Amino acid sequence: MRRLWLKRSLLLSLAAVVTAVACGTSSTPAAGSVNVMATWTGAEQASFFAVMKPFTDQTGITINYEASRDQDALLTTRVAAGNPPDLAAAPSPALLTTFAKAGKVKALNNIVDMTALQSQYSPGWVTLGEPLSDGKLYQVYSWVSLKGLIWYDPKNFTAKGYNVPTSWQSLLDLQQTIKSSGTTPWCIGLESGAASGWPGSDWVKEIVLSQSGPTVYDNWWQGKQKWTSPEIKLAWQTWGQILGSNDSNVYGGAKNMSATNFGDAGTPMFQNPPKCYMHNQASFITSFFQSANASLQAGTDYNFFSLPDITSQYAGAHVVAGDAWSMFNDTPQAEKMLKYLMTADAQAIWVKRGGKISPNNQVPLTDYPDALSKSTAQILVATKIAKYDAGDQMPSDMRNAYWSAVLQFAQNQGNLNSILANLDAVQAKAYTS
């Protein structure tokens, strides 16, 4: 009796497995596929799919796309296990550079059209993709953003008779004027979950670039210039001037700064009466403004001016950031896709949908959907000194220490010396690979 039961159950399970195999068999499309990993989720994912649609329609290649904000952990694991995606796009090249050093990514010199790249992109973007200084291209950039934009409500400025400051001193004067009239000039929000502190790091790096110039800037993020060096210390102290003693220039002071999410930080600017007048943030912040206050109109209710130059020698300097691509597996499909992504037509699709700027100079300014994004694109094209986000180029532990340092500084500016000494200690270990 038991034997019969045994036989039956064994047969059944065998049947189950066979059926599973039969039902599970999928047909691989003849054109092949590309495994892509990026961080674009939500509406950005929709935009990316819109970009890839002409490509998939034309070539029949399937895009296996996965996105996660835990990209660092995922990519590290996959690469270490020997199962990386074919292409990966990261909002910061630091991790991709680590992989390049370890020999895990392919050189792109013979894969992308280098001539087209050199003519359609400003040289800065190409050099940026050669982080090992060995002439080999490991990263290419498809969409970029501009940092150091000071957002303000033009109506507030008009009401009080304020003028957009064009020099650093006039910014400090404006700051003082606003403060004497009884309102805090700045809105700053540092909270960002696991990345808390990054908005403040943007302030400091923008100041370093504008104040001490590109050479110091580069040495600094490369770990060759100490945090305790006079130039870097000066940058922090300059930010301290913006913050005011005890963060008194910022709405809600230290407490509110550390507790407010960066996305919500600019909202008090639009209150009546406004709680602050200026907010330093990259171009994506507009979607947060709209979300918190659907009636706002771009241009009328919010506009931006560039952070004024600090040292005239380095006038026109801007910090930029972008999405970097690296290739882990050299397949014909991946090559096709990468070539496609570098074309102006592909990049223009997202540009038209709003939210990104293309570094490809073949994308016409008319493609930008509104006056504000057009201005940012113009600034990017015309900028004399464009330097990539320093924090994103530092090794991840250095960058995280940088963010933490921002939080500590905001809580107590008096601790600057010990904060910088601590950063030096991290720097000493972070750059050894």
Add this chain to the structure above:
Amino acid sequence: MTIAVASPTSSTTARFSPRWLSDRLGGFVLHVVVIGLTVAWMVPTIGLLITSFRLPQDISNSGWWTALSPPFKFTLDNYSQMFAASNLGQSLFNSFMISIPATVIPVTLAAFAAYAFAWMKFPGRDWIFLALVGLLAVPLQLTFIPVTTEFVKLGLTPQHLTAIGLPPFIPLWLAHAGYGLPFSIYLLSNFFRALPSDLFESAEIDGAGTLTVFFRIVLPLSVPAIASLVIFQFLWVWNDLLVALIYVGGVATVAPVTVTLVNLVGSYGQNYQLLTAAAFFSMIVPLVVFLSLQRYFVRGILAGSVKG
């Protein structure tokens, strides 16, 4: 049979006597305390529920309790955006495909093993058991790279498995089983060990084999413990995000519903209010599982089993 834990009022106390009053008051106080605690406990969830029906501009500017007084500005926007998410149907299916085997396998294997640990003798039994408990402390993140490296070598990747016609979730089932076994064995051993030994002795006398004892005696008597374990393991797998991303990836065809829902939010955190609606949506299945297994918790089968 429910173990009746009746209120301690004896029916012989006189009405309105001090003892009667304190008993009644005790009962009243009990209800106040129980209901009060439960309501306080529910506040965060209620807050989230109400928030899920509010527009983002209302959420950032005022607390959820303000929505309870006029003007009533409720919206179904968050829910409709969530339902419009691409891939929701597929990922729901994937979640079931992942969660069911990833619950059945560890619970079953744990039952087998717990039975052996509780009622069989073998060399090293106590030390192996202790090691299992110790394994509860192993941080999962450290296992990802070694295990995925082995999986890649063995061809247990979703791409390879789909190519040869097997379900791509096999590595994830095995992973969840491996991670869930220490707790499962620990919990079930505790309950199995508490079963009265006379049961086993009389079964032996009756000539019942190991399998019969297991399926006809141990399992039926341990239903509450097994039900709790099923709930916890299912919950843990259903709500898991990182393990799924590591072993199976986030590609639309294999992504579970946790990945789809968390990806509703933009990479900067835009539209995070969609997570409020997503939270309630993804809560439904685990709650249904819990409620349907609830009835197994009241059977007094464990009577006399918790002798210590």
Add this chain to the structure above:
Amino acid sequence: MDFSVLLTDLPTLVVVIIGVPLVLAAYIVGGEYLVRRLPDKSRPAVRPWIWVAPALLLVTGFLVAPAIGTVFQSFQDKNGVFIGFQNFAAQLAGFPTGGAWIAIRNNLFWLIFYTLFVLAFGLLLAVLFDRVPYESVVKSLIFMPMAISSVALVVIWKFMYAYQPPGQPQTGTLNFILNTVFHQDPRTWIQDETPLLGLFPLNDLALIGAAVWGIVGFSLVILSAALKGIPGDLLEAARVDGAGEITIFRRVIFPLMMPTVVVVGTTLVIFALKAFDVVYAMTNGNYNTDVLANRMYQLLYNSHDFGGASAVAVILLLTVIPVLIFNLRQFRAVEARR
């Protein structure tokens, strides 16, 4: 939403739902069959291994082997060269605020508050709920937070702890209550390190509170199941003897539930030591809220310091040893009474 995919793939799901239990049942039935073919004497020696083999295999592959690898890695540098205790020295340097010491301190707080509170509260609720007719309703309501994913839990508690500057309408539930009921200034719960009772940082307690809310259901369900196992006649007898409720709890209920309390307590201790999600998502360890698991994660995926991450993991594993010893003693005591 496209539900058609559910229909086309449904057969696969059905096959899996039926196939998996069948394969497992076939294994044990087949295994027993093989054992029966052995002579009587060797059966008790071979049989246990058939029953534990699949579980042990899985656990070895997924947990034991990586754990051993981790221990080795903790003694190596980035290139696999043996460097002795250097990783441990680096992690334990700078007592009391350097290296991993803040994380160790915080895990201690988690141990105390998280474990004790969840255990005690779960026990209290189990006992109280047992006496009300609507028990299953309130149990389900307390259990509900467990059904919420950790992502959603963080979202809920970020809303609970939200801060607006004093004088502004509060958007966070706790600050609203603080403001309107207690007439106090709002607090930045997650960032504020003010030590309560001079010792316990507020933000640590806030993070622990969020985690506690999510896990009490676990403790309640298991302890409630154990409580139900206590025979009603024992309790009635005690009451007839005139014992008060508290005495009954101390002398009858609690001792009988002890083994389950040990299981729940042990599990909670280990959860407290492994606390990660809440800390990672809310502060990433900033404002001195770091915990060992978060530190390990940072070392692993940000610094790519595998040796350091392994050292932190080994420290974590070592702290579990007292718990294991306690379990062993309990286990032996139960065996002795059988």
